[in-house]
Amino acid sequence: MGRKYKLPVELLGVLLGLLWLAPFYLMIVNSFKTKREIFSDTLKLPEGFNFDNYIEAFTQLNFMQTFFNSLLITIVSVFIIVIFSSMAAYALSRNKSKVSTVIFFIFVAAMLIPFQSVMIPLVTVFGKFEMLNRSGLIFMYLGFGASLSIFLYYGTLNSIPKSLDEAATIDGANKFQVFWYIIFPMLKPITVTVAILNTIWIWNDYLLPSLVINQEGMETIPLKMFFFFGEYTKQWHLALAGLTIGILPVIIAYFFAQREIIKGVSEGAVK
Amino acid sequence: MLRTRDLSYWLFLAPVLIALSLVVVVPLGLGVYYSFTDWNGIEVGSFVGFENYINVFQDEEFMAALWFTVKFSIVSIILINFFGLSLALIVTSKIKSSKLLRTIFFMPNLIGGLILGFIWQFIFMKVFDGIGTHFGIENLQGWLSTTETGFWGLVILMSWQMAGYIMVIYIAYLESVPTELIEAAEIDGASPFQRLVYIIFPLVAPAFTVSMFLTLSNTFKLYDQNLSLTGGGPYKSTQMVSMEIFKTAFVESELSYAQAKAVIFFLIVAVISLTQVYINKKREVEM
Numbered sequence: 184m185g186r187k188y189k190l191p192v193e194l195l196g197v198l199l200g201l202l203w204l205a206p207f208y209l210m211i212v213n214s215f216k217t218k219r220e221i222f223s224d225t226l227k228l229p230e231g232f233n234f235d236n237y238i239e240a241f242t243q244l245n246f247m248q249t250f251f252n253s254l255l256i257t258i259v260s261v262f263i264i265v266i267f268s269s270m271a272a273y274a275l276s277r278n279k280s281k282v283s284t285v286i287f288f289i290f291v292a293a294m295l296i297p298f299q300s301v302m303i304p305l306v307t308v309f310g311k312f313e314m315l316n317r318s319g320l321i322f323m324y325l326g327f328g329a330s331l332s333i334f335l336y337y338g339t340l341n342s343i344p345k346s347l348d349e350a351a352t353i354d355g356a357n358k359f360q361v362f363w364y365i366i367f368p369m370l371k372p373i374t375v376t377v378a379i380l381n382t383i384w385i386w387n388d389y390l391l392p393s394l395v396i397n398q399e400g401m402e403t404i405p406l407k408m409f410f411f412f413g414e415y416t417k418q419w420h421l422a423l424a425g426l427t428i429g430i431l432p433v434i435i436a437y438f439f440a441q442r443e444i445i446k447g448v449s450e451g452a453v454k
Numbered sequence: 455m456l457r458t459r460d461l462s463y464w465l466f467l468a469p470v471l472i473a474l475s476l477v478v479v480v481p482l483g484l485g486v487y488y489s490f491t492d493w494n495g496i497e498v499g500s501f502v503g504f505e506n507y508i509n510v511f512q513d514e515e516f517m518a519a520l521w522f523t524v525k526f527s528i529v530s531i532i533l534i535n536f537f538g539l540s541l542a543l544i545v546t547s548k549i550k551s552s553k554l555l556r557t558i559f560f561m562p563n564l565i566g567g568l569i570l571g572f573i574w575q576f577i578f579m580k581v582f583d584g585i586g587t588h589f590g591i592e593n594l595q596g597w598l599s600t601t602e603t604g605f606w607g608l609v610i611l612m613s614w615q616m617a618g619y620i621m622v623i624y625i626a627y628l629e630s631v632p633t634e635l636i637e638a639a640e641i642d643g644a645s646p647f648q649r650l651v652y653i654i655f656p657l658v659a660p661a662f663t664v665s666m667f668l669t670l671s672n673t674f675k676l677y678d679q680n681l682s683l684t685g686g687g688p689y690k691s692t693q694m695v696s697m698e699i700f701k702t703a704f705v706e707s708e709l710s711y712a713q714a715k716a717v718i719f720f721l722i723v724a725v726i727s728l729t730q731v732y733i734n735k736k737r738e739v740e741m
Contacts, residue, residue, distance in 0.1 A: 188646060193549040199541065200551070200558045203614065207561075209581055210573050225581045267469040274466035278456040286467065293478050295727045297675050299696050300720035303703050303713050304481035304488060307495050326477025329470040358462040387566030389678050390700075405568045405678075412572050412682070419576055426572055433564050441557050444564070449622040452668060 214423035221419050236424035244411055244425055250432065253386060253403040256317060260324040261381045265374055268329050272336035273362050277348065287337065294330045298390065306394050320395045324385055332377045335451065339373040340366070379440075379447035386433070404429050482720075489717045493710040506714035515690065516715055519698035526608060526694065527673040533613045534669045535662070538620025543650075545621070546628045556625075559618035567615070571682025574611045578603070578683075604684040604692035611679055616672065620665045627661035628654065660737065667730040674723065695719055 213221050214236055215229040240246075275283045309319050343366065351361045367374075389405040397406065408429050415422040437444060456463045489506055491498045510516055541559050545552045562570060578597035586594030597603040631654055639649050677696040680686065686693035686701075693701075699719060703712035 189547070189549065192544055192547050193551060196544045196549055196551055196555050199544070200555045203558050203562075203618075206573050206577055206614070209577060213576070213580075221580065225584045263469075267473075270466045271470040274456055274463050278458060278463055280458050282458045286471070289479075290470075290474065293474060295724050296478060296482060297720060297723045299675070299677075299699050300716040300723075301478055301481040301485060302700075303709055303716060304484040305477065307709075308476075308481060308484065322473060323477050325470065326473035329474055333470065358456065358460075358466075362466075383564060387564075387568075389566060389568045389681075394704075405566050408569060408572070409682075419580060422572070423576060426569055429569055430565050434561075437557075437561065437564055441560075445556065445560055445622055448560075448563070448619065449626045452619070452623050453626055453664060 210423050211427055213419065214427045216420055218418060218420050236420050237428065240411075240421050240425035240428055243414075243421070244407055244428065246428055248400065249402055249404055249407045252401060256320060256324075256392075256403060257382055257385045260321045260328070260385050261378050263321065263325050264328045264332050264381050265378055267325060268332035268377065269336050269367060269370060269374070270362065271329070272333045272340055273366060275333070276337055276340035277345065287333075290330045290333050294334070298327070302390075302394065309395070315395050317396060317401065320392060323391060323395065324381075327391075328381050328384070331451070332381065335373055335377055336370065339370060343369055375443055376447040376450050379444055380451045383444075383448070404432075485713050486717055488710050489714040491710055493713070495707070495709045502710075506711050507718070509711065510714050510718060513715075515693075516695075516698055516702075518691070519693045519695050522605070522692065523674060523676075523694045526605065526676075527670060529609050530612045530616075530673045531666060531669045533609060534616045534620055534673075535665055537613055537617035538665060539624050541617055541621040542624035542628055546625055556621075559621055561618065562615040563619045567676075567678030568682045570611060570615055571679045574607065574614075575683055578607050598684055599688060601688065601691040604687070607683055608676075608679065608692065611683055612673060612676070615679075616669060620669060623665050623668070624658065624661050627658040631657045660734075663730065663733055663737070667726070670726060671723070674726070 209225065212228060213225055215232055215234075217233070220229060275287050305323070306315070309315055309323075314322070347365055348361050351365045356364065387405060388403075389409065392403050392406050393409070396402070402410070408425065411425050412422055415425070456466070488498070490501060490503060492500055492502050541555075545555050545559070549555075575598065582594045582597045586592065598607050635653060635657075636649055639653050644652070675696055676694055677700070680692070680694045680697050684692040686697050695715075696719075699712055699715045702708050702715060706712075
């Protein structure tokens with residue numbers, strides 16, 4: 184851009200930035216108001232920073248428990264996806280037979296299948312085997328998340344020379360040792376990308392957990408938020424405080440790792 | 455290195471193969487089978503051929519949802535890509551606030567669609583209404599209570615959420631455009647608009663395909679935002695395909711019928727995705 188356009192572009196950018204932040208502003212500002220204040224005016228600042236709404240919402244959401252549920256499911260699922268997808272991608276990249284090509288193709292093709300088209304039989308089959316619980320959910324995340332993760336690992340693995348594996352094998356390492364001690368550490372950048380993409384997805388997922396772990400005490404943040412919101416639709420002051428609490432962990436994480444997150448998401452999309 | 459007859463090859467692959475089979479392949483196969491029967495979730499009574507499928511095409515509710523989804527997807531794709539590209543051009547133009555703006559525009563993507571829908575429900579129902587009443591603007595009142603405002607509410611929500619995501623993709627391509635090329639055009643007297651249309655756009659053409667299909671697949675399969683913003687209302691008029699399938703299955707308990715809808719949904723999505731693969735391949739050959 185030419186120099187004379189710089190100021191107008193900067194102004195336009197800042198204006199759009201403020202517009203993009205407006206929903207968050209409105210949510211936070213109104214979460215500190217009383218029901219009466221919201222009724223009279225939604226735009227102005229609250230009369231005082233009243234944390235009553237937050238205390239009430241925090242209790243109603245049973246937030247410590249709910250947050251822990253989300254954290255547990257996300258961490259375990261992402262950990263399992265990283266381990267098993269990288270292993271599978273390694274096998275496929277070090278064995279270029281017809282069998283490998285077919286398996287790789289199946290995983291890529293599975294990415295095209297929308298969740299809604301398998302959801303009904305999935306829930307009934309898992310229900311029959313009493314697997315509609317946390318372990319079942321984590322296993323499902325592996326099944327749904329493996330494809331993209333394998334795809335991303337596969338690309339990187341192909342660029343790591345096979346002579347490295349051979350050297351380690353000559354030194355007496357077995358296949359698993361070669362992978363864990365030599366190859367896996369070299370995959371760190373793509374592992375970060377895979378972990379970020381899966382974390383965003385699983386942390387925010389609503390539909391699958393709503394079908395699988397829909398019971399008192401098991402709810403993740405999106406699930407609990409749905410029930411909470413249903414109870415408090417006419418009480419916006421409480422609903423907004425609850426929503427603010429719900430997104431706070433994500434905003435904090437974003438604050439610390441925004442570079443990695445934006446990079447990871449763009450890599451995942453472009454490939 | 456790893457031979458197909460080696461046990462270790464299969465050990466490396468076993469966990470994901472088992473998971474994919476049980477979670478995706480088997481349910482998909484069963485689903486296709488069930489869609490041709492009168493399955494009720496517990497047992498299959500009899501084989502009904504294409505009956506479910508014929509009924510789907512005469513199902514006004516499903517066809518309305520499909521049509522609503524198509525309209526919503528087309529409008530959203532255009533707006534999301536327009537905003538995504540505009541934001542990308544703004545933040546890559548060496549302005550001071552570039553880094554901060556990227557962070558802000560991208561932020562909505564990290565938050566779940568369900569929560570974003572609730573936030574916007576407040577904005578449309580309370581804030582819009584408040585401003586409308588205060589200034590006497592009737593168009594801002596009663597949002598989400600009509601089909602039209604529900605439609606535009608969803609479009610605004612999705613554009614706000616996804617523009618930053620698409621922006622990130624355009625940035626990746628824009629930053630790979632060699633600066634010498636742009637400087638050379640500048641010296642030759644090309645205006646910023648000419649540089650944009652004749653130099654930058656052709657070079658970032660692949661980004662258009664990638665972004666178009668990413669937005670398409672996201673808007674076409676939308677569920678969470680639909681559920682939390684409008685809930686399909688008023689009178690199911692803003693209900694999209696995903697929600698329609700969900701309700702047929704888990705509210706009306708017509709499982710084999712819902713599964714026939716799910717198979718049709720799968721076929722539509724597959725055709726869209728394969729078209730994308732085809733276009734990408736064709737372009738690669740041309741280049």
